[in-house]
Amino acid sequence: MVDKKSEMKAILVKMKEDALNEITKAMKSGANTVTGEPSGDIYDQASSERDRELGMLLGDREREKLANIDEALMRLEEGEYGICEECEEEIPLGRLKALPFARHCVKCKSDIERQQAQTKRFEEERVYREIAIGEEEEG
Secondary structure: OHHHHHHHHHHHHHHHHHHHHHHHHHHHHHHHHOOOOOOOOHHHHHHHHHHHHHHHHHHHHHHHHHHHHHHHHHHHHHOOOOEOOOOOOEOOHHHHHHOOOOOOOHHHHHHHHHHHHHHHHHHHHHHHHHHHHHHHHHO
């Protein structure tokens, strides 16, 4: 376990450094492209805006990844790392190497995602039914 713990800690620390570098790079490129004066034609402005929004989205993903890495490092220190939060079985090393901040084994994660998909589908169907009922009342 000590070898696994030190190996996974090294992987997580490296991922954290990479994520911080990506966030810094995104912030610098965003600062360089933002100006008070619109430049170029409308297409250039739209392209610049799209690039800025994409940079912000990627920055958000990196920040989320960073939070997941920090949580995994905390679980590692507390001795809870590598244990599925759902079934409390040990998460296989292969999964941890592929996704070092994994909180669930593959089976439990698959079950969770299936449940989320069913819930989302149910919610979408409910919204569509409400829209259809609303349209009938108007007519």
